Amino acid sequence: MPRTAETSESIDRATARFFKVLGDPTRIRIISLLTTGPKNVSEIVEQIGLSQARISTHLACLRWCEFVQAKKIGRQVEYSLNDPSIEHLLALAKQLSSVREQHLASCTRIGPDWI
Amino acid sequence: MPRTAETSESIDRATARFFKVLGDPTRIRIISLLTTGPKNVSEIVEQIGLSQARISTHLACLRWCEFVQAKKIGRQVEYSLNDPSIEHLLALAKQLSSVREQHLASCTRIGPDWI
DNA sequence: TCATTATATATGGAAAACCGGATATATCCT
DNA sequence: AGGATATATCCGGTTTTCCATATATAATGA
Numbered sequence: 001m002p003r004t005a006e007t008s009e010s011i012d013r014a015t016a017r018f019f020k021v022l023g024d025p026t027r028i029r030i031i032s033l034l035t036t037g038p039k040n041v042s043e044i045v046e047q048i049g050l051s052q053a054r055i056s057t058h059l060a061c062l063r064w065c066e067f068v069q070a071k072k073i074g075r076q077v078e079y080s081l082n083d084p085s086i087e088h089l090l091a092l093a094k095q096l097s098s099v100r101e102q103h104l105a106s107c108t109r110i111g112p113d114w115i
Numbered sequence: 116m117p118r119t120a121e122t123s124e125s126i127d128r129a130t131a132r133f134f135k136v137l138g139d140p141t142r143i144r145i146i147s148l149l150t151t152g153p154k155n156v157s158e159i160v161e162q163i164g165l166s167q168a169r170i171s172t173h174l175a176c177l178r179w180c181e182f183v184q185a186k187k188i189g190r191q192v193e194y195s196l197n198d199p200s201i202e203h204l205l206a207l208a209k210q211l212s213s214v215r216e217q218h219l220a221s222c223t224r225i226g227p228d229w230i
Numbered sequence: 231t232c233a234t235t236a237t238a239t240a241t242g243g244a245a246a247a248c249c250g251g252a253t254a255t256a257t258c259c260t
Numbered sequence: 261a262g263g264a265t266a267t268a269t270c271c272g273g274t275t276t277t278c279c280a281t282a283t284a285t286a287a288t289g290a
Binding site: 231232233234235236237238239240241242243244245246247248249250251252253254255256257258259260 | 261262263264265266267268269270271272273274275276277278279280281282283284285286287288289290
Binding site for chain 1: 277278279280281282286287288
């Protein structure tokens with residue numbers, strides 16, 4: 001069954017949201033950290049160095065979009081990646097973006113302040 | 116030479132910006148369209164159905180971040196993808212996000228309106 | 231039970247991104 | 261040169277995202 005224009009548009013919207021979730025430095029750092037194995041919230045907070053509240057909302061975002069899984073152990077919650085494909089995707093993206101690292105770093109905002 | 120925490124942080128920032136550029140439905144649609152071959156601006160405008168001005172700024176964004184190349188031919192400008200890896204990345208992301216399409220569609224904003 | 235620890239959520243404000251509409255620039259044609 | 265066409269950029273306003281701070285919930289231990 002061929003896809004209609006509407007369904008491909010709908011997938012594009014989903015894909016854009018998917019990417020938007022990945023489009024935040026803190027969330028990338030969290031995902032990168034989790035590629036080294038499961039971590040509980042305190043460990044993540046310690047590694048990243050932001051407030052627990054901030055980390056927790058970023059984790060909620062990643063959890064909602066199913067990038068990560070949460071497992072409650074006593075009073076801690078252990079987070080882990082829930083799909084190995086994410087690691088592939090991230091590795092590929094890191095490779096592509098590290099080539100352009102300086103260039104991308106010089107772009108502090110999306111919009112007509114390029115140049 | 117091992118990477119220090121700062122340089123990995125810098126790559127993470129670059130990667131996040133890389134993803135942020137991909138985190139817009141219109142830009143995803145443009146890139147998807149360009150996977151079928153080079154197109155000039157008028158063709159892109161026609162296919163996507165947004166104003167020429169809007170398409171043009173999205174193209175500027177993609178061009179700046181080197182997702183696409185622009186080639187001036189007479190008074191038209193022909194755009195094309197400038198790295199086949201982008202296609203792989205997009206295909207992988209589309210696959211991952213189409214699995215969660217309904218779920219991602221139900222998320223209209225990033226932030227505490229999940230649940 | 232009460233205090234403590236670990237994590238999650240709510241709220242208000244600042245910054246960033248997106249859009250529509252107007253305008254500028256560059257090329258072609260007569 | 262002057263008009264038409266193709267594309268790019270600017271501007272003001274609205275929406276979205278991010279953050280800091282405060283507070284809520286849940287589990288543990290005294």
